[in-house]
Amino acid sequence: MQKKLLTGIALLGSLVIAPLASAASLTVYSGRGEALVQPIIDQFEKQTGNKVNVRYGDTAQLAVLIQEEGDRSPADVYWGQDAGAMGALANAGLLATLPESVYKDLPAIFTSKTGQWVAASGRSRVIVYSTERASAEDIPASVFDLTDEKFKGRFGLAPTNGGFQSFVTGMRVKHGDEVTLAWLKDMKANEPKIYRNNTTQVQAVGDGEIDFALVNNYYLPRFVAANSEYPVKQTYFAEGDIGNLMNVAGVAVLKSSKNQDVANAFVEYMLTPAAQQYFTSFVNEYPVVEGIIPNAVLGDLDEMLKVAPEIDLDQLADLEGTLKLLRDAELL
Amino acid sequence: MSSRVVKSVDVSELLVSVKRPPLYILIPALLVALCMLIPLVYLFLRAGQAQPDQLLELVFRPRNFQLLLNTLSLTGGVLLICTFLSLPLAWLVTRTDIAAKRLLTILAVVPLAVPGYVMAYALLGVGGNMGVLNQLFGIRVNNISGYWGAVWALSLYTFPYIFLNVRAALLGLDSSLEESAQSLGYSKSMVFLKIILPHLLPALLAGYMVVGLYVLGDFGAVALMRYEAFSYAIFTQYSGAFDRIYAAWLSIMLLALAASFLVVEALILKRKRLASVGSGVTRPARLFELGKASPIAWLYIVGVLGTSIGLPVAMLSYWLLIAPPDISIFWQVPWTFLRSATAAAPAAILAAALALPICYLSVRYPSRLTSMIERSTYIGYALPPLTLALAMVFFSLQTAYFFYQTLGLLIVTWTLATLALAMGPIRSAIMQTRANTEEAAYALGYSPAATFYHVMFPRLRRGILAALALVFLFCMKELPITFLLAPTGYSTLAVTVFSRTSEGMMAEAAPFAAAIVIFSSLSVGMVLNREKIKGSR
Numbered sequence: 095m096q097k098k099l100l101t102g103i104a105l106l107g108s109l110v111i112a113p114l115a116s117a118a119s120l121t122v123y124s125g126r127g128e129a130l131v132q133p134i135i136d137q138f139e140k141q142t143g144n145k146v147n148v149r150y151g152d153t154a155q156l157a158v159l160i161q162e163e164g165d166r167s168p169a170d171v172y173w174g175q176d177a178g179a180m181g182a183l184a185n186a187g188l189l190a191t192l193p194e195s196v197y198k199d200l201p202a203i204f205t206s207k208t209g210q211w212v213a214a215s216g217r218s219r220v221i222v223y224s225t226e227r228a229s230a231e232d233i234p235a236s237v238f239d240l241t242d243e244k245f246k247g248r249f250g251l252a253p254t255n256g257g258f259q260s261f262v263t264g265m266r267v268k269h270g271d272e273v274t275l276a277w278l279k280d281m282k283a284n285e286p287k288i289y290r291n292n293t294t295q296v297q298a299v300g301d302g303e304i305d306f307a308l309v310n311n312y313y314l315p316r317f318v319a320a321n322s323e324y325p326v327k328q329t330y331f332a333e334g335d336i337g338n339l340m341n342v343a344g345v346a347v348l349k350s351s352k353n354q355d356v357a358n359a360f361v362e363y364m365l366t367p368a369a370q371q372y373f374t375s376f377v378n379e380y381p382v383v384e385g386i387i388p389n390a391v392l393g394d395l396d397e398m399l400k401v402a403p404e405i406d407l408d409q410l411a412d413l414e415g416t417l418k419l420l421r422d423a424e425l426l
Numbered sequence: 427m428s429s430r431v432v433k434s435v436d437v438s439e440l441l442v443s444v445k446r447p448p449l450y451i452l453i454p455a456l457l458v459a460l461c462m463l464i465p466l467v468y469l470f471l472r473a474g475q476a477q478p479d480q481l482l483e484l485v486f487r488p489r490n491f492q493l494l495l496n497t498l499s500l501t502g503g504v505l506l507i508c509t510f511l512s513l514p515l516a517w518l519v520t521r522t523d524i525a526a527k528r529l530l531t532i533l534a535v536v537p538l539a540v541p542g543y544v545m546a547y548a549l550l551g552v553g554g555n556m557g558v559l560n561q562l563f564g565i566r567v568n569n570i571s572g573y574w575g576a577v578w579a580l581s582l583y584t585f586p587y588i589f590l591n592v593r594a595a596l597l598g599l600d601s602s603l604e605e606s607a608q609s610l611g612y613s614k615s616m617v618f619l620k621i622i623l624p625h626l627l628p629a630l631l632a633g634y635m636v637v638g639l640y641v642l643g644d645f646g647a648v649a650l651m652r653y654e655a656f657s658y659a660i661f662t663q664y665s666g667a668f669d670r671i672y673a674a675w676l677s678i679m680l681l682a683l684a685a686s687f688l689v690v691e692a693l694i695l696k697r698k699r700l701a702s703v704g705s706g707v708t709r710p711a712r713l714f715e716l717g718k719a720s721p722i723a724w725l726y727i728v729g730v731l732g733t734s735i736g737l738p739v740a741m742l743s744y745w746l747l748i749a750p751p752d753i754s755i756f757w758q759v760p761w762t763f764l765r766s767a768t769a770a771a772p773a774a775i776l777a778a779a780l781a782l783p784i785c786y787l788s789v790r791y792p793s794r795l796t797s798m799i800e801r802s803t804y805i806g807y808a809l810p811p812l813t814l815a816l817a818m819v820f821f822s823l824q825t826a827y828f829f830y831q832t833l834g835l836l837i838v839t840w841t842l843a844t845l846a847l848a849m850g851p852i853r854s855a856i857m858q859t860r861a862n863t864e865e866a867a868y869a870l871g872y873s874p875a876a877t878f879y880h881v882m883f884p885r886l887r888r889g890i891l892a893a894l895a896l897v898f899l900f901c902m903k904e905l906p907i908t909f910l911l912a913p914t915g916y917s918t919l920a921v922t923v924f925s926r927t928s929e930g931m932m933a934e935a936a937p938f939a940a941a942i943v944i945f946s947s948l949s950v951g952m953v954l955n956r957e958k959i960k961g962s963r
Contacts, residue, residue, distance in 0.1 A: 121914055127925040127926070127928070127929045128917065128922070128925050129925065129926055129929060129931055129934060130929065147914040147915045148914065148915055149912075149914040149915065150909075150917065150921065150925055151909040151910070152665065152909065154664065154665035154666070154668055155664065155665065155812065155906070155909060155910065157668050158664055158665075158668055158669075158670055158816070159816070159819065159910055161668065161670065162670065162816055162819050162820055162823075163819065163823060164823075166823050166827065166830075168830070168831060168914065179668065182668040254649070254658070254661065254662055254665070254666065256665070256666075259666055287652070288652055288654075289652060290649045290650050290652065291928065293927075293928065293929070294550070294650065297550070301553070301557060301569060303568075303569060316929070316931065319749075320748060320749040320932075320933065321748070321749075413666060413668065414669075416666075417662065417666050418483075421487075421489070424489065426658075426659075426662050426666070
């Protein structure tokens with residue numbers, strides 16, 4: 095019994111001691127998965143000698159958390175999965191302005207015009223299709239053609255997914271709310287199957303539940319890596335079509351950070367050739383700087399830049415408006 | 427639950443209930459109720475920031491009511507399937523001569539260790555072209571999804587809550603009642619319908635409450651199964667709009683629904699007052715001889731356990747086999763498990779310790795105040811975990827910054843979220859001990875502390891152990907609270923599994939998911955095993 099009592103005391107002791115055991119030089123809130131970004135963060139630690147503590151979580155939940163924390167946030171750096179989350183924090187006045195040298199050489203589609211955040215890597219929207227029940231010829235020139243009768247009941251959508259919502263925001267920026275709402279309603283009328291996220295959609299195309307889906311570009315390569323016979327392929331719409339929207343994973347320094355110098359160094363490091371090569375080769379994303387050896391599955395950055403539509407990323411922040419349209423179309 | 431002891435009320439018991447509860451029990455109970463008010467205060471604070479026109483558009487729109495209805499029908503379906511999965515099982519392991527009862531009991535609790543999204547992925551991985559059946563055996567079946575997918579995914583890992591409650595009630599049920607009914611000419615099925623079932627009602631309802639409230643707030647499994655429930659609306663508000671204000675309104679709506687569940691439960695129990703379990707001298711029931719029915723019983727058991735444990739385990743093995751991950755991943759598993767357990771074990775102990783005074787009050791000193799205190803514990807459990815976590819972020823930033831993002835805060839928040847789980851078994855244990863035992867101890871000159879340690883504790887042992895197990899299992903797989911409140915860099919098994927499965931890296935997630943299931947079941951097995959050694963009378 096005494097032993098048990100001691101164990102109990104030891105366990106309760108952790109309640110008291112735990113607060114004292116947290117001191118670190120840089121704290122990063124990462125909406126990107128540990129498996130994807132921890133290796134490059136380890137590299138940063140090794141090369142600069144700075145200790146980095148990372149809180150992994152969901153991009154949106156961490157953005158809400160930072161809002162709740164306000165100026166008492168322990169975070170120095172926020173690393174989000176999409177431009178919308180970056181914009182939401184920028185609009186809430188929680189992000190610091192980065193030194194101009196950090197972002198002045200990047201292609202236009204990869205920077206925030208306000209200089210409050212910067213893209214660390216790019217991911218494009220693609221259409222995936224079943225090689226068993228469809229072929230490349232079935233892919234229309236534009237995402238707007240998906241409302242055609244021949245796609246009825248054959249494709250998947252993920253209205254709660256951040257990537258899809260950013261794409262809808264992009265469509266609003268380029269084509270206006272009216273056109274976007276009409277498209278959403280027509281899509282809904284074309285009987286899509288609703289999914290939770292990109293992974294489940296790619297899986298559903300493979301499983302034969304649906305024949306097409308709109309997803310981010312880097313999910314299929316993972317399925318193919320596990321099974322080279324996976325019966326799904328991905329492709330783009332015609333050049334400049336909004337269906338090929340390039341979204342980004344962004345990094346930003348928080349205004350409340352008491353560690354601005356190290357935080358800026360972290361952001362800069364993510365734009366170095368070493369880090370960019372890592373994102374390209376291992377995470378299957380597009381680099382944001384020139385001179386990176388392209389990923390065979392993704393193809394060249396220049397080619398991507400050619401098919402991607404020109405969008406001001408700062409405008410992707412109006413998620414309220416997008417959610418309203420999704421609600422009006424009864425997709426949410 | 428407010429069922430009272432109605433049978434064999436004796437004078438000493440009446441005396442106790444007239445007396446005022448001692449302060450050393452009342453104060454901790456009141457403190458807990460106060461803590462439960464924190465999330466409420468936070469919610470109303472945020473809700474107060476809303477604009478009326480936005481409120482109309484975002485919160486009080488027809489689709490939200492449709493989603494509420496969806497949630498209700500989901501709850502109904504889950505409770506139905508859970509009853510089917512748990513009631514016969516509980517009867518088999520308590521009232522029949524079936525073999526390996528202890529093993530079966532432990533196995534029936536193991537599904538609690540399976541994270542909801544793992545169960546959903548497992549179900550989703552069975553059918554379809556790329557599913558296990560087609561890849562291995564060439565059998566093409568459609569995937570289960572939508573309403574029934576969500577119902578089955580939820581039922582398969584929540585039914586043990588009902589099983590545990592019903593089993594405890596069956597063990598505590600006085601068999602002389604059944605025997606007299608039989609001697610009065612009731613057939614066996616009549617005895618079950620007229621005697622056993624009504625007496626099981628409080629336990630059944632307690633189990634329903636725990637499962638029902640869980641279903642209200644769950645998002646993971648429901649979303650993966652592509653069923654649109656109310657939690658969908660809350661999730662969208664937080665995650666899609668980065669909004670905390672209208673999400674607070676939606677959470678309040680959910681709490682109102684939860685409160686209506688509690689009211690319904692109270693109404694049913696009030697009308698069925700006689701159905702409460704008595705605390706007289708219970709005689710162990712004569713075991714029903716299965717005889718020729720034995721194969722059917724085993725078929726059923728294999729079916730229930732095979733789907734709820736076998737399916738996720740088979741799926742995890744399949745993920746591992748089709749793309750074996752780097753061996754170094756296995757090295758991280760024990761450390762990650764230790765991190766999970768270091769937080770989950772203190773939460774379990776704290777929850778059980780706090781549940782004790784609350785249950786003791788509500789059983790021994792029933793009054794409006796004590797029943798309010800008891801019901802307040804459902805707040806932490808019924809709230810969507812994300813909302814509860816944000817409330818605790820807000821609270822600790824405002825009052826105790828040094829406590830923010832520490833293991834301590836995680837443990838306290840988990841305790842608030844799981845207290846309702848710990849209450850069930852401890853309350854039934856207290857109800858089954860008689861107040862005059864304590865009175866006798868006092869009369870013999872024992873101090874309250876000595877009475878508790880020597881008289882109460884041995885009798886409550888079984889209930890306390892079950893409470894520890896339930897809370898521990900819940901925390902081992904908990905996600906949203908861990909995401910927001912764990913110390914930065916403190917990744918638990920559940921967090922690792924979730925972040926990998928959501929990136930489609932099933933093989934890399936599998937060892938960690940397997941660790942949750944295996945280590946949690948082992949811990950629970952150890953805990954429940956002790957129950958028999960010293961706990962049996």
